[in-house]
Amino acid sequence: MGAVKTKRMPRAVREQQMLDAAVRIFGQRGYMAASMDEIAELAGVSKPLVYLYLNSKEDLFTACIRREAGALTEAVRAGVRAGLPADRQLWDGLQAFFAHTAEHPDGWSVLHLQARTHGENFAAEVTAMREEIVAFVTQLIAVAAREAHRDPDLPEREVAGLAEALVGAAESLAAWANATPGVTARQAAATLMNFAWAGLGNLMKGSPWTPPAGEV
Amino acid sequence: MGAVKTKRMPRAVREQQMLDAAVRIFGQRGYMAASMDEIAELAGVSKPLVYLYLNSKEDLFTACIRREAGALTEAVRAGVRAGLPADRQLWDGLQAFFAHTAEHPDGWSVLHLQARTHGENFAAEVTAMREEIVAFVTQLIAVAAREAHRDPDLPEREVAGLAEALVGAAESLAAWANATPGVTARQAAATLMNFAWAGLGNLMKGSPWTPPAGEV
Numbered sequence: 001m002g003a004v005k006t007k008r009m010p011r012a013v014r015e016q017q018m019l020d021a022a023v024r025i026f027g028q029r030g031y032m033a034a035s036m037d038e039i040a041e042l043a044g045v046s047k048p049l050v051y052l053y054l055n056s057k058e059d060l061f062t063a064c065i066r067r068e069a070g071a072l073t074e075a076v077r078a079g080v081r082a083g084l085p086a087d088r089q090l091w092d093g094l095q096a097f098f099a100h101t102a103e104h105p106d107g108w109s110v111l112h113l114q115a116r117t118h119g120e121n122f123a124a125e126v127t128a129m130r131e132e133i134v135a136f137v138t139q140l141i142a143v144a145a146r147e148a149h150r151d152p153d154l155p156e157r158e159v160a161g162l163a164e165a166l167v168g169a170a171e172s173l174a175a176w177a178n179a180t181p182g183v184t185a186r187q188a189a190a191t192l193m194n195f196a197w198a199g200l201g202n203l204m205k206g207s208p209w210t211p212p213a214g215e216v
Numbered sequence: 217m218g219a220v221k222t223k224r225m226p227r228a229v230r231e232q233q234m235l236d237a238a239v240r241i242f243g244q245r246g247y248m249a250a251s252m253d254e255i256a257e258l259a260g261v262s263k264p265l266v267y268l269y270l271n272s273k274e275d276l277f278t279a280c281i282r283r284e285a286g287a288l289t290e291a292v293r294a295g296v297r298a299g300l301p302a303d304r305q306l307w308d309g310l311q312a313f314f315a316h317t318a319e320h321p322d323g324w325s326v327l328h329l330q331a332r333t334h335g336e337n338f339a340a341e342v343t344a345m346r347e348e349i350v351a352f353v354t355q356l357i358a359v360a361a362r363e364a365h366r367d368p369d370l371p372e373r374e375v376a377g378l379a380e381a382l383v384g385a386a387e388s389l390a391a392w393a394n395a396t397p398g399v400t401a402r403q404a405a406a407t408l409m410n411f412a413w414a415g416l417g418n419l420m421k422g423s424p425w426t427p428p429a430g431e432v
Contacts, residue, residue: 030336116332117339120246123329157399161389161407168388169381176380183373191377196411 015053018043022054023064027106031061031118058121065115065122068107069129075100076133086144087197093140094170094192098185101174112175130167138163166196231269234259238270239280243322247277247334274337281331281338284323285345291316292349302360303413309356310386310408314401317390328391346383354379382412 021043025034036057040047054060079096080089101108111129115122141159169192177188237259241250252273256263270276295312296305317324327345331338357375385408393404 032336113339117335119333120248123333157396158407160396161392161399161404162411164388164392165385165408165411169385172380172384172387173377176377180373180376183377188377191374192381195378195381 011053014043014045014049018045018050018053018060019064019067022060023068023104023110024106026061026064026114027109031114031122036060061110061114061118061122062125064110065125068104068111069126071104071107072097072100072111073129073132076136080140086140087193089140090144090197091189091193093137094189095186097170098174098177098188098192101178102185102188105178108174108178112171134163134167137166141166166192169195227269230259230261230265234261234266234269234276235280235283238276239284239320239326240322242277242280242330243325247330247338252276277326277330277334277338278341280323280326281341284320284327285342287320287323288313288316288327289345289348292352296356302356303409305356306360306413307405307409309353310405311402313386314390314393314404314408317394318401318404321394324390324394328387350376350379350383353382357382382408385411 018039022034022039025039025042029035029038034057036047036050039060040050043050050060054063076093076096079099080093082089084092111126115126138159141162142156173188173192177183177185234255238250238255241255241258245251245254250273252263252266255276256266259266266276270279292309292312295315296309298305300308327342331342354375357378358372389404389408393399393401
């Protein structure tokens with residue numbers, strides 16, 4: 001049966017269907033509870049064909065993580081146009097991020113939750129994507145600091161810390177937005193922009209928050 | 217041998233020694249690679265005694281998560297005094313949080329990394345702690361918004377989103393600070409305060425960030 005079907009449909013297309021089904025099942029059931037039977041059924045193929053193409057549950061899950069990580073990174077990059085003011089780039093990037101995670105809740109569950117809760121190998125795949133996004137945000141903040149003139153030499157370490165804070169806040173908000181009925185991607189992006197930009201913006205203008213007077 | 221030792225030392229004390237050793241080994245080696253032999257050796261007890269007291273590697277790990285989660289939550293609560301202005305409470309709370317995670321890097325690794333990468337039961341333990349901290353921060357922001365008068369009715373959902381963003385940023389920064397030589401707890405707290413407070417502060421004064429003019 002599988003042989004007949006694979007003749008009619010290119011392997012690459014069928015693999016994507018298997019990954020679509022796997023992301024849905026992994027995202028909704030969790031990695032442990034997900035069954036290869038259910039994934040094959042949802043993909044409309046036989047279970048042996050899934051094993052033939054993707055080898056094992058572990059390899060199938062790894063393929064899901066890589067595809068979803070690539071799609072998310074690509075969506076954020078595609079949302080941002082270089083040359084615009086930094087706050088506009090950040091706003092566009094955040095909107096792209098929250099729109100993508102809202103449209104792909106199972107993919108986001110795989111990346112943010114499942115991949116990080118089922119062993120170090122899977123977690124390392126997500127870490128690589130995260131480092132790419134942190135580097136992108138770091139660059140954005142560094143450019144914004146230069147634009148603001150006031151503090152062109154915002155210490156590299158401070159910029160790195162701000163990027164880590166921003167990415168952590170975005171991850172946390174995306175999980176919350178997906179779990180909270182009625183919160184739109186645009187609202188989540190605006191909340192984070194409110195939280196982050198007024199703060200970052202003041203910092204770059206040389207108006208940092210200052211500790212209470214008299215504190216040692 | 218174990219029997220002689222337990223006579224000399226109360227069970228509660230010996231259990232804490234086992235947990236101290238287990239947190240160190242789990243934090244440094246990772247859950248999978250950690251061996252009960254190594255934990256028993258570091259605790260200065262026999263392996264059978266560890267199993268007698270803590271039952272299994274899973275139960276020992278769960279006991280570590282609960283103890284470390286309780287200690288972190290307690291440290292943050294103890295650092296904050298009610299009645300002070302909201303930004304002071306947040307600054308004190310952040311300093312307590314980053315000081316605790318810096319002083320207990322293995323405990324933080326158990327909570328932030330290990331507990332979340334090795335199965336849903338362990339992850340659920342951390343989720344419970346996280347919800348308690350988010351509730352605490354949500355309350356802090358709600359009080360601050362009332363203090364600022366300008367926007368006493370900052371929507372509940374916006375406050376909840378801001379609290380999620382702040383906690384996600386703090387988690388991310390703590391992991392970064394512990395992995396980056398030379399970053400002190402106070403610097404990490406100041407970076408997040410800069411990032412968060414100037415933003416939150418403006419928001420509460422009724423000066424939110426506004427989307428670019430002309431955007432749909």
